[in-house]
Amino acid sequence: MKCRHCGNTGFIPFADLQTAPPSNAMLTEAGLLEPELYFPLVVEVCDACFLAQVDEHQQASDIFDSDYTYFSSYSRSWLQHAERFAAMATERFGLTEKSHVLEIASNDGYLLQYFHQRGIPVLGIEPTANTAEVAIGKGIPTVVEFFGRQIAEERLSAAAELIVGNNVFAHVPDINDFSAGLKAALKPGGVISLEFPHLLRLIEQAQFDTIYHEHFSYLSLGTTERILAAQGLKIFDVEQLPTHGGSLRIFAAHAEDETKRGLSSVAEVLAEEERAGLRARDIYQQFQPRIERIRADFIGFLLEQRGAGAKVVGYGAAAKGNTLLNYCGIKGNELIRFVADLSPYKQGRFLPGSHIPVVGPDRIEAEKPDYIVIFPWNLRDEIEEQLGNVLGWGARFVTAIPELRIR
Ligand SMILES: [Zn+2]
Numbered sequence: 001m002k003c004r005h006c007g008n009t010g011f012i013p014f015a016d017l018q019t020a021p022p023s024n025a026m027l028t029e030a031g032l033l034e035p036e037l038y039f040p041l042v043v044e045v046c047d048a049c050f051l052a053q054v055d056e057h058q059q060a061s062d063i064f065d066s067d068y069t070y071f072s073s074y075s076r077s078w079l080q081h082a083e084r085f086a087a088m089a090t091e092r093f094g095l096t097e098k099s100h101v102l103e104i105a106s107n108d109g110y111l112l113q114y115f116h117q118r119g120i121p122v123l124g125i126e127p128t129a130n131t132a133e134v135a136i137g138k139g140i141p142t143v144v145e146f147f148g149r150q151i152a153e154e155r156l157s158a159a160a161e162l163i164v165g166n167n168v169f170a171h172v173p174d175i176n177d178f179s180a181g182l183k184a185a186l187k188p189g190g191v192i193s194l195e196f197p198h199l200l201r202l203i204e205q206a207q208f209d210t211i212y213h214e215h216f217s218y219l220s221l222g223t224t225e226r227i228l229a230a231q232g233l234k235i236f237d238v239e240q241l242p243t244h245g246g247s248l249r250i251f252a253a254h255a256e257d258e259t260k261r262g263l264s265s266v267a268e269v270l271a272e273e274e275r276a277g278l279r280a281r282d283i284y285q286q287f288q289p290r291i292e293r294i295r296a297d298f299i300g301f302l303l304e305q306r307g308a309g310a311k312v313v314g315y316g317a318a319a320k321g322n323t324l325l326n327y328c329g330i331k332g333n334e335l336i337r338f339v340a341d342l343s344p345y346k347q348g349r350f351l352p353g354s355h356i357p358v359v360g361p362d363r364i365e366a367e368k369p370d371y372i373v374i375f376p377w378n379l380r381d382e383i384e385e386q387l388g389n390v391l392g393w394g395a396r397f398v399t400a401i402p403e404l405r406i407r
Contacts, residue, residue: 001044001055003046003048003049003051003053004051004053004173004174004175004176004216004217005046005049005051005061005127005176005223005227005230006046006048006049006051007039007191007317008046008047008048008049008080008188010046010047011044011045011046011047012035012044012045012047012281012284012285013044013288013290013350014043014045014052014287014288015042015208015211015287015290015291015303016042016043016046016099016286016288016299017041017042017043017208017211017291017323017326017327018041018324018327019039019040019041020038020041020212020213020219020327020352020353021036021037021038021322021326021353022039022212022213022214022279022325022353023212023213023214023262023283023322023323024214024319024352025318025352025353026317026346026349026350026351026352026358027349027350027351027352027355028348028349028350029348029350030395032350032355033091034385035114036352036353038353039213040055040087041054041211041212041213041225041323041326041327042054042055042096043155043211043218043264045284046082047224049222050278050358051175051217051223051227052199052217052218052219052284053216053217054195054211054213054216056217057188057309060375065187070261070402075382076382077303077379077382078110078243078328079110080333082110082111082114082166082183083114084199085114085164085193086110086115086118087114088110088381089162089164089185089193089365090115090120091119092145092160093161095115095118095120095161095162096120097119097120097121097400099161100120100121100122100126100159100160100161100162100187101120101122101123101160101161101162101163102122102123102124102125102156102159102160102162102164102185102192103122103123103124103126103165103166103260104125104147104163104164104165104168105126105127105136105147105162105165105166105167105168105171106124106125106126106140106142107124107128107131107135107136108131108132108134108135108138108148109124109135109142111137111164111166112124112135112140112314113140116138116140116222117140119166122140122141123141123142123143123156123160123369124140124141124142124143125141125143125147125151126140126142126145126149127144127145128144128189128338129144132142132144132221134385135331138193143155143373144388147172147178148172148174148177148178148180148181149156149168149177149178149181149184150178150181151181152181152182152183152184152185153184153267154187154341156182157182157184157185157238158185158186158187158188158400159185159187160186160187160190160262161180161187161189161190162190162191162192162193163185163186163190163191163192163193164193164194165194165195166194166195167195167244168194168195169194169196169217169224170196170197170215170216170217170218170219171215171216172216172217172399173216175217175227176214176227176230176231179227179228179230179231179233180231182231182233182252183205183227183231183232183233184253186254188231188254188257189253189254189257189259190253190254191251191252191253191260192233192249192250192251192253193246193249193251193252194249194252195225195241195248195249195250196219196224196247196248197210197218197219197244197245197246197247197248197355198217198220198221198240198248199218199220199278200220200221200222200246200272200273200276201245201247202218202246203276203284203287204243204246204269204276204281205245205246205351205401205402206290206291206294206401206402206403207326207365207401207402208249208287208294208323208327208401209320209321209323209324209375209395209401210244210245210320210323210399211295211323212318212319212320216338218407219248220273220278221235221238221248221250221266221269221270221273222270222274222279223246225266225270229251229255232254232256233252233253233254233255234252234253234254234257234260234261234262234364235250235251235252235262235266236251236252236260236261236262236266236299237250237251237262237263237265237266238251238256238269239264239265240252240269243378244378245377245378248269250337257403259313261295265330267275268318275400291327294400294401294402294403294404295327295328297403298324298328298400298404299328299329299330299398301398301404301406302330302336303335303370305335305370306334306335310335310367310370310371311337311369311370311371312335312336312369312370312371312372312373312398313337313338313339313363313364313369313371313372313373313374314336314338314339314340314356314365314373314374315339315340315341315361315364315372315374315375315387316339316340316341316374316375316376316379316383317339317341317343317346317349317351317358317375317385318375318379319378320375320376320378321339321351321375321376322351322353322354323355324375324400324401325351325356326352326353327352328356330354330356331353331354331355332354332355332356333355333356333357336373337354337356337367337369338356338358338359338363339351339356339357339358339359339365339375340359340363340364341358341359341360341361342360342361344360345361346358347359351356359370360382361386361387363391364390365367367386368393369390369395370395370396370398371395371396371397371398371406372387372390372397372398373398373399373400374397374399377399377401380399381398384397
């Protein structure tokens, strides 16, 4: 294995989740009878540039195909997040009808719609055809392609005042090629905004369930700065966001852009990472025993409830839940009867690996479970509010990470 940024071959062990099927590969009833592909799910950290990464076992084109079932617009809080970003960016960077906003991994148009409403020309780049179709239906021009240096040079050359990439930078197998594409597509004086989960928060909160095959890199600000600098880009501002358990939103510009000076926010986060030890071996090597403890506690809870005859169900058929369930070796619906999800694209299907059925949220009301395990813990408040009525029969909410909590 070679580091996908610097090519170094020395690695520090970090998280070994054994093997799992791709997290978004939801199964149909017929698919349950077919063999399932399992891939190693192991994250190691380059001991030269400290990029935490999974080895590439599967082509990105196999993961993000037409069966891809993640539609951003099904999360209300994520839509609000996108709307606030559009308002902020329009004002801060003075965007007008003459500007051009490019979003990479624009999904179903959840973000670009808010620029479009303001009359600002937009373009989305989205590799999954079924989500792109929804965006096009909303009037958002969308190119169905993977983003990288080639498409940026051929079709988008220096076109964009603002390039947005939310939860895509960590998802690309060739992070250097992607960064070169950002450089090529950015107008002189333009701004790049990228959001990705912060490796420091992943470690602090033991968020090992955010590790899955679609997620190739786990990023600190220090490593991101280094990757972008190699392509002639500089980070001039960073914000810490609560999304996905703690994300960074970085703002970058051409290295030669004298109008963008590094703000103190950048030095502060870099110093915090340094103090936490992200540039040394220990913090990574101490991670595995913590996730093994979480696994033992969660399995213990499920077995105890089965013994007591209690009814346990899940909520939120997200990738996170699949990492947890597969790492815990859960198979079939004896311990967790079903997982409820709002998305009609997931209902009627089965989770990869565990084969737990996915149903509509109305089944919770019908079955009146004793416990509801919330898998997307980052949306816990939103989900508890949506399900408020279940408390009428005394159901309790459970989250497994960063430790088993029952409320
Ligand atoms: Zn490296």
